[in-house]
Amino acid sequence: MLIKNVTDFLEEKYPLSLQESYDNCGLTYGHKEQKLSGILFALDVTENTVKEAISKNCNLIISHHPVVFKGLKKINGSTMTERVLELSIKNNIALYAIHTNLDNHKNGVNKRIADKIGLSQLKILSPKNETLVKLCVFVPEDAEPALSNALFKSGAGAIGNYSECNFKSIGKGSFKPNLNATPSVGAINKKIETTEVKVEYLVPLARLSIVLNAMNANHPYEEVAHDIIPLLNSQQDMGSGMIGELQEPMTTRSFLKHLKATFNVGVIKHTALIYDEINTVAICGGSGSFLIDAARKNKADIFITSDIKYHEFFDANNELIIADIGHWESEQFTVNLLYENIKEKFSKFALHLTEENTNPVKYF
Ligand SMILES: [Zn+2]
Numbered sequence: 140m141l142i143k144n145v146t147d148f149l150e151e152k153y154p155l156s157l158q159e160s161y162d163n164c165g166l167t168y169g170h171k172e173q174k175l176s177g178i179l180f181a182l183d184v185t186e187n188t189v190k191e192a193i194s195k196n197c198n199l200i201i202s203h204h205p206v207v208f209k210g211l212k213k214i215n216g217s218t219m220t221e222r223v224l225e226l227s228i229k230n231n232i233a234l235y236a237i238h239t240n241l242d243n244h245k246n247g248v249n250k251r252i253a254d255k256i257g258l259s260q261l262k263i264l265s266p267k268n269e270t271l272v273k274l275c276v277f278v279p280e281d282a283e284p285a286l287s288n289a290l291f292k293s294g295a296g297a298i299g300n301y302s303e304c305n306f307k308s309i310g311k312g313s314f315k316p317n318l319n320a321t322p323s324v325g326a327i328n329k330k331i332e333t334t335e336v337k338v339e340y341l342v343p344l345a346r347l348s349i350v351l352n353a354m355n356a357n358h359p360y361e362e363v364a365h366d367i368i369p370l371l372n373s374q375q376d377m378g379s380g381m382i383g384e385l386q387e388p389m390t391t392r393s394f395l396k397h398l399k400a401t402f403n404v405g406v407i408k409h410t411a412l413i414y415d416e417i418n419t420v421a422i423c424g425g426s427g428s429f430l431i432d433a434a435r436k437n438k439a440d441i442f443i444t445s446d447i448k449y450h451e452f453f454d455a456n457n458e459l460i461i462a463d464i465g466h467w468e469s470e471q472f473t474v475n476l477l478y479e480n481i482k483e484k485f486s487k488f489a490l491h492l493t494e495e496n497t498n499p500v501k502y503f
Contacts, residue, residue, distance in 0.1 A: 140488060142199055142233055143171035145178065148484055149201075149237055153247065154345035157240040157267070157377060163205045164240050168224065169233025175199055177489035180478045182470055183497040184234060185219065189226045195491045198232055201481075203248070203473045205236035237477065242379065243267060248424040249381040251472045255401050256420060256443075257386060264380030264421055265433045266373040274342045276354060277312055277335045277364040279324070287338060289357035294346035299375055306339040312364070323359045343374060380423035380430045380444075382437050388416045391441075391460070398443065398464060402471070405502030408447065408463040410455040414440045417460075424470045428454075435459045445469045467498035 146166060158164045177197035181188045184202045192200050206223050214221045227234055241247040245263060253261055274295060278286050287305055290296065296304045312335035316322040325331035342350050347367070355363055389397065394417040395407055420441055421434035427444030428451045434442035435458050442459055445466040455461045478492055 140175045140485065141171065142166070142169055142173045142175055142235075145175065145199065145201075145481060145485070146171065146235055149235075149480070152480070153237060153240045153244050155240055156345040157243045157270075159239040159243075161208075162239045163208055164236050164238050167206050167234040167236055168227050169199065169231075169235070173198070173231075173233060175488070177491065178481065179491050179493055180474045180481075181493040181495065181497065182467065182474055184223055184227075185495070185497050186222050186226055187495050188493060188497065189223060189230065189232055191493060191495055192232050193230050197489070197491060199235060200227075200232060201235045201237065201477055203236070203238055203241065203470060203477070205238055206234055241473065241476075242424065243377055245376045248470060248473050248476070249422055251476045252422050252424050252443075252469065253381050253383050253420075255472060256398070256422070258381075258383030258420055258422075259386060261381050261383040263376060263378040264382045264423065264430055264437060266375050266378040268373045269369065269371060270344050270374045270377060271370045271372050272342050272344055272347060273366075273368040273370055274340045274347075274350065274354070275366040275368070276338050276340075276358070278338060278358060278360075280309070280334055280336050282359045283307070283336045283338060286354070286357045287340075289353045290340055290350055293350045293353035295340040295342045295350045295353075297343075298341060304341065308337050310335060310337060321361055323361065341370075341372075343377070380421060380427060380433065382419065382421045382434070382439055384419055385417060388418045391415055391417055394441070395462070398462065402464050402468045404464045404468050408452075410452050410459070410461045411457070412460060413457055414460060417441055422469075424473065425466055431455070431459070431461065434461075443469070465498075465500060467496075467500065 155164055178199045179192040179197040181202045183204045184200055184206045206220055214225055216222050291303045298304050311332050313332040315330040316327050391412045391414055417440045419439045421439035423430050423444040426446035428447050431454045441462055443462045445463050447463040482490055
């Protein structure tokens with residue numbers, strides 16, 4: 140098995156285009172054609188993580204947090220990032236990060252947190268904007284079903300809980316093939332007018348190149364007339380944070396106890412407990428202060444996240460309980476999520492969960 144078998148599988152499921160602009164997901168170090176001996180899964184990569192990979196005969200580390208976020212000018216061992224890279228390069232350990240593309244996915248980091256808490260009726264808290272396009276394809280009527288089937292299979296035409304969605308209108312198309320053309324209908328140098336269907340599909344930008352390949356492979360014409368139109372619609376099933384309901388309301392104190400036990404948190408920092416009972420819960424694994432407004436507007440009783448600064452706690456505005464459970468604590472189950480994804484696909488391959496707790500924050 141090669142590195143690319145694993146990374147292609149992950150990127151098909153969690154496209155790199157879902158990552159935020161500041162992020163640096165993907166293969167940080169290594170070569171896609173490299174043969175794999177084993178994979179170690181970790182939240183962060185420290186020097187100990189690399190040593191653990193070596194000791195477990197793993198030459199790929201898949202981590203949630205990227206080792207390198209910004210440009211490096213030197214690698215002389217003066218920072219942890221430099222030492223991790225140096226150690227990885229010397230021992231030929233490939234590094235792969237799957238970060239905000241996993242955060243923004245409906246079956247990613249936040250879905251796992253929601254499952255652990257026991258939430259249902261899940262929705263994305265802040266859906267991603269401008270990640271959808273409309274594809275309009277002009278096709279002879281009899282060729283439309285096969286084309287649509289191929290496009291649906293490649294990821295076009297999904298809206299929320301509905302699949303295989305399109306809109307069709309019938310009209311007349313005309314064209315005149317030149318000497319170099321090999322038309323499927325009509326003849327060289329003769330203008331032809333024929334009945335065509337205009338079919339419209341929603342396509343996530345992340346799937347566009349796959350959908351276009353399917354379109355070209357399943358359309359009878361040599362030149363496929365089509366439009367790709369950027370949309371301002373938001374993609375309801377992709378984006379930051381999640382919000383859901385508890386199966387049964389819990390008293391606020393017992394809910395906080397439930398959080399402490401589930402995430403094995405030393406301490407929860409929270410704003411005033413303005414509600415006696417918790418029904419609606421917003422979550423964001425990792426640093427989530429940018430979603431406080433969204434949690435309030437979506438009428439969450441409590442927002443569970445981490446890395447809230449002093450002044451940001453005031454943004455609860457007596458309309459929300461903010462609970463900071465710690466960054467590592469909130470994302471700790473991500474490693475299992477990645478492990479299970481790969482295990483399902485490559486069941487016989489050597490996969491290891493890290494035994495190292497990389498949380499740099501300790502509680503006294
Ligand atoms: Zn994080």
